[in-house]
Amino acid sequence: MLSFIGRSIIQKIVTLFFVSVVSFLIIHLAPGKPSQIDPLNPKFTPEILERFRQEFHLDKPLYVQYLLFYKGLFTGETVSWKDNQSVLKKIWERFLNSLPLFIVGTILTWTLSFPVGIRSAIFRGGFYDRSATFISYLLISVPGFFVAYILIILVVTQLHVPVFGMETFGLQMASWPTKLMDRVWHLLLPSVLGATGGIAVLSRYVRSQMLEVEGQDYVRTAKAKGLPPDQVHYKHALRNALLPFVTMFGLILPGLIGGSVIIESIFAWPGMGRMAYEAILARDYPVILTVNFISAVLVLAGTFVSDLLYLVVDPRIRL
Amino acid sequence: MTNNQETLEGLLAPKRTRIQEFWLLFKKNRLAILGLVFFVLFFLIALAGLFLTSGHDPVFNPALIRLQEKLLPPLSTPNPNTLRPDEHPTLGFYLFGTDNLGRDVFARMLQGAWVSLTVGFVAVGISLVVGIFMGGIAGYFGQNHIRVHHILATCLLIAGAVFAVLGHVYPAALLVAGVALYILGMLRTKQPHKNGPLTSWLALFRMEAVSIDTLIMRIVDIMLCFPSFFLILTVVALLPASMYNIMIVIGLTSWMGSTRFVRAEFLSLREQDFVTAARALGVRNLRIIFRHMMPNAVAPVLVSATIGIATAILTEAGLSFLGFGVPPPHATWGNILSDGKRFIFDAPWLTFIPGITILLVVLSFNLFGEGLRDALNPKLRER
Numbered sequence: 076m077l078s079f080i081g082r083s084i085i086q087k088i089v090t091l092f093f094v095s096v097v098s099f100l101i102i103h104l105a106p107g108k109p110s111q112i113d114p115l116n117p118k119f120t121p122e123i124l125e126r127f128r129q130e131f132h133l134d135k136p137l138y139v140q141y142l143l144f145y146k147g148l149f150t151g152e153t154v155s156w157k158d159n160q161s162v163l164k165k166i167w168e169r170f171l172n173s174l175p176l177f178i179v180g181t182i183l184t185w186t187l188s189f190p191v192g193i194r195s196a197i198f199r200g201g202f203y204d205r206s207a208t209f210i211s212y213l214l215i216s217v218p219g220f221f222v223a224y225i226l227i228i229l230v231v232t233q234l235h236v237p238v239f240g241m242e243t244f245g246l247q248m249a250s251w252p253t254k255l256m257d258r259v260w261h262l263l264l265p266s267v268l269g270a271t272g273g274i275a276v277l278s279r280y281v282r283s284q285m286l287e288v289e290g291q292d293y294v295r296t297a298k299a300k301g302l303p304p305d306q307v308h309y310k311h312a313l314r315n316a317l318l319p320f321v322t323m324f325g326l327i328l329p330g331l332i333g334g335s336v337i338i339e340s341i342f343a344w345p346g347m348g349r350m351a352y353e354a355i356l357a358r359d360y361p362v363i364l365t366v367n368f369i370s371a372v373l374v375l376a377g378t379f380v381s382d383l384l385y386l387v388v389d390p391r392i393r394l
Numbered sequence: 395m396t397n398n399q400e401t402l403e404g405l406l407a408p409k410r411t412r413i414q415e416f417w418l419l420f421k422k423n424r425l426a427i428l429g430l431v432f433f434v435l436f437f438l439i440a441l442a443g444l445f446l447t448s449g450h451d452p453v454f455n456p457a458l459i460r461l462q463e464k465l466l467p468p469l470s471t472p473n474p475n476t477l478r479p480d481e482h483p484t485l486g487f488y489l490f491g492t493d494n495l496g497r498d499v500f501a502r503m504l505q506g507a508w509v510s511l512t513v514g515f516v517a518v519g520i521s522l523v524v525g526i527f528m529g530g531i532a533g534y535f536g537q538n539h540i541r542v543h544h545i546l547a548t549c550l551l552i553a554g555a556v557f558a559v560l561g562h563v564y565p566a567a568l569l570v571a572g573v574a575l576y577i578l579g580m581l582r583t584k585q586p587h588k589n590g591p592l593t594s595w596l597a598l599f600r601m602e603a604v605s606i607d608t609l610i611m612r613i614v615d616i617m618l619c620f621p622s623f624f625l626i627l628t629v630v631a632l633l634p635a636s637m638y639n640i641m642i643v644i645g646l647t648s649w650m651g652s653t654r655f656v657r658a659e660f661l662s663l664r665e666q667d668f669v670t671a672a673r674a675l676g677v678r679n680l681r682i683i684f685r686h687m688m689p690n691a692v693a694p695v696l697v698s699a700t701i702g703i704a705t706a707i708l709t710e711a712g713l714s715f716l717g718f719g720v721p722p723p724h725a726t727w728g729n730i731l732s733d734g735k736r737f738i739f740d741a742p743w744l745t746f747i748p749g750i751t752i753l754l755v756v757l758s759f760n761l762f763g764e765g766l767r768d769a770l771n772p773k774l775r776e777r
Contacts, residue, residue, distance in 0.1 A: 098620070213753070221745070355628055355631045374619045
């Protein structure tokens, strides 16, 4: 057990190192330079350009830049090239904005997809199953921004509630129920949209997992000895079908930072995805690289957690 | 004798080829058939669109601007008094309406069909080639080890390339020549000298560092660490805007799944008797891989490729939406949609027509892919 944890941590650190090298190379070897972002600006004289390059170590060889960047990242000194603010502080602020979206989206995904998936597995081939299958394919296939616009039109014209941004401007003096409802309305659409794809995929997965367990011999035995169907489905089948989903808790971790670039830009939500998008537009290399690095850390941490959970949950796996 | 044979064959179950069996299973899935029909229809439309909208004097001109006819709803007829005769829409009316520059949306959708199809197929083609290559090597040659001297030679080669890029010609030439000499030497002496003062040093160089399988799977792990849409967005934004860059980037960031599939299939296939038999007959490795193993391993890859095309079309639409899609002279469904979003209240058809078309096409690819998966799944065959 301990040796497994140790080995896997070392492996993950090596992977992380290569990820950092590759992302650094991708960004710095791509054509175009951050100093040329605004070539028509008359204030951008060659002297200023030179000062800019020196300030951000762009005149040094690539490996020195790499070492300087990651030294800065670990000591927390890295600053954004755009506004000279600390990158970690910026990301933390945006992360707090994205967090409610992520939490509501995850809760929606996990509470809706289980009943749907289980029900369509139990009534396999019936009308419910077929329509659930079709709707989940529909949800996977539809471009998110298209649904977003349809929903915006519907909600704005029918319900007359605000949807853009995180809260309505100028509502700071209102009473707290008004404020709360305002926040809820703003949160509703983006989190529902963020959850749709997840619901579709997860409910299909729940269904196939349930079907697999329902075909096992012990379920047939339970049915044959005359147990009530509910007990067979929920006690014998469901408990065993849940096993893989325990590990999936680890895999939702990367969603914390990925957010959705598209959804957040449509709804003008000041979250992580939007910040990353703005950083790409401005060629703000430190922000892009830091977001990339943190999300790689989260992916690796997520797989690690899911491995550990599997060890705990499944008694057949003993190392 | 012949009579005997006939009775024997009569007793056996009706013989069906693999394709017939597959088709029988596939036919049962009505959604998948629907997907296939849409898929073929879309392919024909895209092909027709390529011929009808390209060339000097296309039948449907997607780039013709008629400012006096802008934002007309679908099925509206043009005003003949304000248009020159050659500016009339080919059908006599605007089937899908016009956009904010008075361009015929139907012609633009036709052109976009081909672009979307190309993006999907080329991106998935690239990812399949890389994926099958990497997965095949990992699965078939995976047990071989990379030795220390291989790594050293690669490092020298990379150093040579770096020198060449930086403009130092002589060290670069020296390093490359050194590596070339080294490779020649490797080819000449298959076996190292058993005795001699250099043996211990040579043994150090011939030490096994890492197996090929581990190496490739670690590369896959590294690639999986990147958030894929964010990575695609970053690279596309940094590179000059072009249709080919988008295809290549989408392809190079989505090969990990097929690598894993092919590797897993190859690992189980290489232990099977027919592969052992082929090897015992002295069949060359390449022939075993492509003639004997690949046809057996390719089914799950094809399924993921079908769904991959759908994903690539969606990704392109998303990139277009954010302003990094295929650049303007080409119309794509994504950029028709993202241009239309500014007129969503005045001209909803500019949003709904491309949106619903993308939905239908992606849905048909997904349904078709899932139908393929079910039909190719041996577990479902008896049921």
